[in-house]
Amino acid sequence: MVLRDVITGNDAAAWGARLSKVEVIAAYPITPQTTIVEKLSEWVDKGEMKAKFIAVESEHSAMSAIIGASAAGARAFTATSSHGLLYMYEMVAWAAGARTPVVMAVVNRALGPPWNIWSELTDVLMTRDTGWIQFWASNNQEVLDSIIQAYKVAEDRHVLLPAIVSLEGFVLSHTSMPVIIHDEEKVDEYLPQYNPPHYIVNPKLSEPFAYGNILFPWDYAKVRLSIQKAMDNAAEVIKKAAMEFREIFGHWHGDLIKEEYTDGAELLIITMGTVAEEAEAVVEQLRNNGMKVGCVKVRVFRPFPKKEIAKIANEVSKIIVIDRDISFGWDGILAGEVKATLHDFNVDTPVITKIMGIGGDDILPEHIEAAVKEVYK
Amino acid sequence: MNKTEDHLLLPISRSTEGAGGKTGTWRVFKPVIDESKCIKCMTCWMYCPEAAIIVSSRKEYPRINYDYCKGCLICYEVCPVPGKAIKVEREIR
Amino acid sequence: MAKTIIDELIEAGEYVLPGTTACPGCGSTLALRYVLKALGKDTILVIPACCASVYQAIYPKSAINVIIYNVAFASAAAVASGIRQALDFRGYEDVNVVVWGGDGGIVDIGFATVSGAAERNENIFVICYDNEAYMNTGIQRSGSTPPGARTTTTPLGKIVGFKKPMPFLMLLHGIPYVATGNVAYPLDLYEKVKRAKDIKGFKYIHIFSPCPPGWRYDDSKTVEVGKLAVETGYWILWEGRNVNGRIDIKLSPPSRPYLDPAKRKPIEEFLKYQGRFRGFTEESVKRLREWIDFQWNLLKSFLGTK
Numbered sequence: 020m021v022l023r024d025v026i027t028g029n030d031a032a033a034w035g036a037r038l039s040k041v042e043v044i045a046a047y048p049i050t051p052q053t054t055i056v057e058k059l060s061e062w063v064d065k066g067e068m069k070a071k072f073i074a075v076e077s078e079h080s081a082m083s084a085i086i087g088a089s090a091a092g093a094r095a096f097t098a099t100s101s102h103g104l105l106y107m108y109e110m111v112a113w114a115a116g117a118r119t120p121v122v123m124a125v126v127n128r129a130l131g132p133p134w135n136i137w138s139e140l141t142d143v144l145m146t147r148d149t150g151w152i153q154f155w156a157s158n159n160q161e162v163l164d165s166i167i168q169a170y171k172v173a174e175d176r177h178v179l180l181p182a183i184v185s186l187e188g189f190v191l192s193h194t195s196m197p198v199i200i201h202d203e204e205k206v207d208e209y210l211p212q213y214n215p216p217h218y219i220v221n222p223k224l225s226e227p228f229a230y231g232n233i234l235f236p237w238d239y240a241k242v243r244l245s246i247q248k249a250m251d252n253a254a255e256v257i258k259k260a261a262m263e264f265r266e267i268f269g270h271w272h273g274d275l276i277k278e279e280y281t282d283g284a285e286l287l288i289i290t291m292g293t294v295a296e297e298a299e300a301v302v303e304q305l306r307n308n309g310m311k312v313g314c315v316k317v318r319v320f321r322p323f324p325k326k327e328i329a330k331i332a333n334e335v336s337k338i339i340v341i342d343r344d345i346s347f348g349w350d351g352i353l354a355g356e357v358k359a360t361l362h363d364f365n366v367d368t369p370v371i372t373k374i375m376g377i378g379g380d381d382i383l384p385e386h387i388e389a390a391v392k393e394v395y396k
Numbered sequence: 397m398n399k400t401e402d403h404l405l406l407p408i409s410r411s412t413e414g415a416g417g418k419t420g421t422w423r424v425f426k427p428v429i430d431e432s433k434c435i436k437c438m439t440c441w442m443y444c445p446e447a448a449i450i451v452s453s454r455k456e457y458p459r460i461n462y463d464y465c466k467g468c469l470i471c472y473e474v475c476p477v478p479g480k481a482i483k484v485e486r487e488i489r
Numbered sequence: 490m491a492k493t494i495i496d497e498l499i500e501a502g503e504y505v506l507p508g509t510t511a512c513p514g515c516g517s518t519l520a521l522r523y524v525l526k527a528l529g530k531d532t533i534l535v536i537p538a539c540c541a542s543v544y545q546a547i548y549p550k551s552a553i554n555v556i557i558y559n560v561a562f563a564s565a566a567a568v569a570s571g572i573r574q575a576l577d578f579r580g581y582e583d584v585n586v587v588v589w590g591g592d593g594g595i596v597d598i599g600f601a602t603v604s605g606a607a608e609r610n611e612n613i614f615v616i617c618y619d620n621e622a623y624m625n626t627g628i629q630r631s632g633s634t635p636p637g638a639r640t641t642t643t644p645l646g647k648i649v650g651f652k653k654p655m656p657f658l659m660l661l662h663g664i665p666y667v668a669t670g671n672v673a674y675p676l677d678l679y680e681k682v683k684r685a686k687d688i689k690g691f692k693y694i695h696i697f698s699p700c701p702p703g704w705r706y707d708d709s710k711t712v713e714v715g716k717l718a719v720e721t722g723y724w725i726l727w728e729g730r731n732v733n734g735r736i737d738i739k740l741s742p743p744s745r746p747y748l749d750p751a752k753r754k755p756i757e758e759f760l761k762y763q764g765r766f767r768g769f770t771e772e773s774v775k776r777l778r779e780w781i782d783f784q785w786n787l788l789k790s791f792l793g794t795k
Contacts, residue, residue, distance in 0.1 A: 042578045045571060071574035076605030080567035083560070083602070087535070087571025090558060093578055095571065113561050118406065179404060217404055220558050220572055222531045223581055227411040229551035231559035234407055238548055241405050248403035411554040414508035415546035422513060438495050442675055443712050445511065445519035447503040454495055464507035468514035468701075469709035 022200035028191030031159040031198050032098060032124040032184070033058035035166025037068050038206045039122070042093035042213075045073040045084035049103040050136045051188040052126040056098060078103035082110035082123075089119035090220040090230070094170065094213040096121065100188060101128035101142040108146070114181040115150025115246055117231070118217060120173035121181045122166060123151075127292070128188040129378045137379020138187040140292055141344040144320070144352045150246045152182040152253055153320040157295045159196040161272040162186045164264065167201075167210055171260045176216045177252040189379065190293045201268055209267050250322040257319055275324035277316040278331060280306050284313030286395045287335040289328070291317045291353055294341050294375075294382050301387045312391060323356055329364035332357070337394055338368055341387070343376040350374075414464065419446070423467030426485045431457050433481035440471035440482065494676060501526035509552040511544035514708030516672040516698035516715070517618040518544060521589065523675045524616060524694075525555060527682035532585040533558060533572060537565040537594035540625045541618075563598045565590055566606040569613045577612075585686065587614040592633035593623045596655045600632075607662040607691045614685065617655065618698035628703045635723075636780060637773025638765045640703075646766075646773050652780055657787055659693040660729045660736060667729040670696040673715025674743050677726060681741075684728075697724045705764020714762055719743055722753040722781050725788060738791040748785070756781070 026034070032055045036044070044063070046056045062068035071088075075081045078099050085095035099107065104125055114121060129139035143153060154169055156162040162184065169182040186192055219225050234242065254275060261274035277295070280302050281287065290298045295316035302314045315331055317324065332338055342351025349355060354372035361368060373390050376382040409415075429440070434457055441449040441458045448465040451458045460471075472482045504525035511518045517540055525532065534557045536542050542559050546552045560568045565588040573586045588595070588603075595603055595617040603615055622640045623629040630640040632653040637646045660667040666685045670678035678696065685692045699714040701707065706714060718724035726741035746752045756777055760766040766773075 043571060043574045045567075045574075071578050073570055073574055074609065075567060075570070076601060076608070079563065080570075080602050080605060083564035083567035084571030084574070086560075086564075087558070087568035087573075088575035089571075090568075091533075091572040091575035091579075093575030095575070109561055110564060113564075116407075118404070177403060217406060218408055220533055220556055221576060221581060222533060222556050222584055225556060227530075227551070227554050227556055229409040229411070229545050229553065229557040229559065231407045232409050232545045232548055232551060232557070233543065234548040238407075242407050245403050245405040252403050407548055409545070409548045409551040411506065411551045412508075413506045415506065415550035415552035416508045416510035416544075419508050419510075438499075442495075442498070443519065445513075445515045445517075445522075445711070446507050446509065447505045447518075447522055448507040451499055453499060454493075461507055466513035467708075468711070470514055470711055473709045474712050 021202050024198060024200060025195045026159065026198050027054065027193050027195050028159045028162050028186045029054040029126065029193065030058055031163040032166060032186060034200050035163040036096045037062060038201060038203060039094065039167050039170045039210060041070055041096040043071045043073065043085060043088035043095045044097065045075045045081045046097045047075055047078045047081050047099065047103060049100045051128060051192045052098045052100045055124060078107040079110055082107040082114060085121045086110065086114050086117050086119045089121045090117060092215050092219045092221060098124040098126070100126045101130055104142050104146065111146050111151065112149045116243070118179045119181060120179050122169045122173060123181070123183050124166065125183050125185050126188045126192045127185055135378045136188065138190050139343055139378055143183055143185045144344050146183070147321055150180060151321060152180055154182065154184045155291045155318060155320060156184060156186045156191065157293050157316060159191060159198050160270065162191060163198055163200070164270050164272060167206060168260050168264055171210050172253060172256050174213050175256045178249050178256050179217055180246065180249050180253065185292065187293050205267055209264065254322045273316060273318040275319045276327045277318055279314050281313035281315065281331055283311055285311040285336045286391060287331060287338045288312065288314040288387070288391065289317060289338060289340045289353065289357055290314065291320065292343060294343060297382060297384055298341065298387055301384045301391070305388070305391060310395060312395065317353065323360065325360045325363065328357060328360050329366050332361055332368045333366045335368060338370045339390055339394055340370060340372055342372060342374050343382065345374055345377065418463050419466050420463045423465060423487050425467045425469060426487045427460060427465065427467065427469055427471050428483045428485055429458060429460060430481050430483055433477050433479065435477060435481065437476060439474050439476055443470050443474045445470065498526055498679065504554045506552050506554055508546070509544045510546045511540070512702055514701040514711045515544070516620065516700060516711050517541060519672045519675070519711070520618050520670065520678060520696045520698055523679045524682050527679050528585045528587065528686060530555060531583065532587060534587050534589045535560055535565050535569040535572065537590045537599060538562040538625065539591035539594050541589055541591070543625060562594050563602055565594055565599055566602040566615055570606050570609070570611045573611055573613050585614065587616060589616050591624065592617060592619045592621060592631045596653050597632045604662065607659060607664050607693070610664060610690045612689050614692045614694065616694045616696065618696045620698045620700040620703055622703055624700050624703045636776035637769050639767065640765070646769070654784065654787065656693065656695040663731045664693060665690040665731060666692040668694045669724070669726055670694055671715050671719060671724055671726060672696065672698055673712045673719070674726065677741055677743060681728060703765070706762050710762060717754065717759040717762065720747065720754045721756050721759045722747045722750065722785065723756065723759055725784055727788060729791065736791045738788055
């Protein structure tokens with residue numbers, strides 16, 4: 020049965036986990052993620068969701084618990100934000116090395132001190148080196164859909180890496196939007212039960228083994244670099260998963276990227292997260308006024324869509340990257356990755372970084388328009 | 397290395413005897429069970445931290461597995477027989 | 490011949506396979522032999538960074554014949570909780586999930602994790618082999634290092650701090666089973682693990698695990714040091730349960746004579762064997778005696794009508 024409702028991004032994340040039939044949830048509350056945890060607890064306690072909910076005593080333990088659950092063969096889920104994510108950072112890195120295909124919803128929030136509960140993308144971007152696949156949602160429907168797609172991708176036997184689905188704090192997490200909650204059976208068809216194809220921590224199903232005891236450097240390199248190879252595989256798997264999702268559910272949020280109005284564009288705006296929707300609206304209006312502007316939303320930040328961005332960048336004369344984040348001592352993180360990509364592919368289109376919306380400061384259409392007009396000549 | 401699986405090289409080790417090699421080479425002193433004095437109490441077997449003393453039943457004399465015995469000599473210390481039923485030899489190589 | 494406990498132990502087989510990379514005379518591998526004999530093959534060991542993560546030996550071989558999931562230092566009890574919930578969800582309730590770690594990962598850096606899992610009464614074992622310092626990283630002091638002991642971070646003997654009374658702290662969480670063990674009394678340890686195996690809920694066992702290089706004594710004296718710990722009253726063997734809102738402690742037979750301080754051997758007998766107490770001062774002996782009294786007083790308050 021399909022439900023149509025008007026729900027917050029957090030509820031959409033909770034529905035994503037529920038429709039994915041997650042079996043073990045371990046989570047610790049943190050603003051603005053809290054209502055995801057509360058919703059899931061409510062469903063589990065009422066019996067509407069058949070899952071084990073572990074009320075862990077910290078985020079570090081939340082990630083530890085879901086790594087254990089996934090290793091033992093269950094589909095596992097957690098959610099956090101900003102400081103919670105940083106507190107579990109050691110275990111975030113561990114999950115990738117353990118090849119446990121867990122999914123974590125992160126409600127983006129700025130870091131302190133000083134305390135700030137509003138949206139900034141830096142928290143998840145700080146985990147870009149860990150080996151996690153990263154999805155970035157721009158609206159609540161995409162939050163729900165991306166969690167389901169994230170499991171499909173993560174658990175694919177050519178990938179077997181954990182995945183983050185990011186949604187911006189308050190902008191999505193606490194804002195209600197119309198969302199279609201898919202039919203459970205259709206989701207089961209798209210996403211069957213998880214059965215680890217690689218190893219399982221269960222003596223009834225596996226002969227004795229030790230996972231992760233000491234390796235010498237030459238063996239370690241091969242084992243760890245296989246994560247990079249899995250990331251390479253992930254790009255194709257993500258595309259396939261998005262196409263299959265469109266076939267079954269009729270929804271499309273892009274695969275690695277989503278491009279709009281790029282035909283004949285001279286100026287390109289590259290964004291990530293909710294800014295993408297603002298940028299799209301601005302671009303549509305500017306196009307109606309005759310400006311040759313296009314936009315690309317980076318939907319998946321890891322694996323970084325190098326080929327896709329290089330191809331589009333090659334056909335435009337200027338690029339603006341909007342970064343709702345900053346890497347101190349460097350610049351905007353997304354802009355940095357775009358610049359490096361263009362260099363790798365010998366594309367010499369100039370890239371202008373615009374750092375906006377730090378700490379949840381509003382990014383309004385007029386800000387984007389002003390940035391475009393400044394650069395478009 | 398299987399090419400099709402090179403995205404999934406896992407740090408998985410299999411359980412086996414001698415995982416740390418032939419640890420018997422660590423020995424300086426070698427315990428030797430004196431069957432003429434041994435009363436088959438199994439105390440030496442009980443206290444070996446390496447499980448390097450082999451016993452299949454109380455009817456037989458315990459046998460030290462010299463491939464792995466590290467020569468800690470706990471077996472000698474715990475032997476309850478007056479005058480000890482275990483002799484200690486200096487390993488000569 | 491009638492079947493005795495020795496026959497049972499022989500039949501149980503060995504899960505510690507010879508050829509570990511443990512130090513000669515290691516207390517921990519000795520304890521593990523008995524823990525695994527009691528639990529059997531349907532057991533998962535979750536091992537945080539500690540000596541056990543190293544004495545498994547090196548990839549691609551493991552010296553322990555059960556599934557081992559090696560995990561980050563502070564995370565063991567949480568990973569074990571996740572494994573337990575996943576196994577239960579899929580119907581594998583009779584698999585033993587055991588955290589096997591040293592005092593670092595369980596008493597210090599992992600304490601919050603262990604405490605949280607205990608508060609949730611997760612159906613797991615947390616078993617600490619207490620070698621009273623961070624031995625794997627080269628003998629640094631831990632919260633479990635006794636007063637007066639020398640370590641690389643307390644080179645003149647531990648002056649700051651007491652010894653964290655871990656088993657008592659766990660008992661106060663209200664969990665169904667807590668016990669102390671000692672490698673010098675393997676049958677006692679074996680029986681305790683076997684009894685605990687049938688209890689559903691969080692089970693904590695704290696094992697005295699002498700360490701030849703860390704405590705600086707001859708490899709062969711591990712069992713001797715273990716026995717002296719009990720005979721001087723320094724280490725108390727007991728089992729504790731929380732039943733119907735009441736904490737109940739039973740002294741284990743090897744420790745019963747030492748309830749009477751007059752029966753205990755002088756603490757110097759325990760100290761003289763170990764280089765870590767070399768040059769022990771009157772002050773450090775006084776604090777050690779205080780520690781011994783502290784434990785026995787705590788214990789007596791839970792000994793019921795005795």
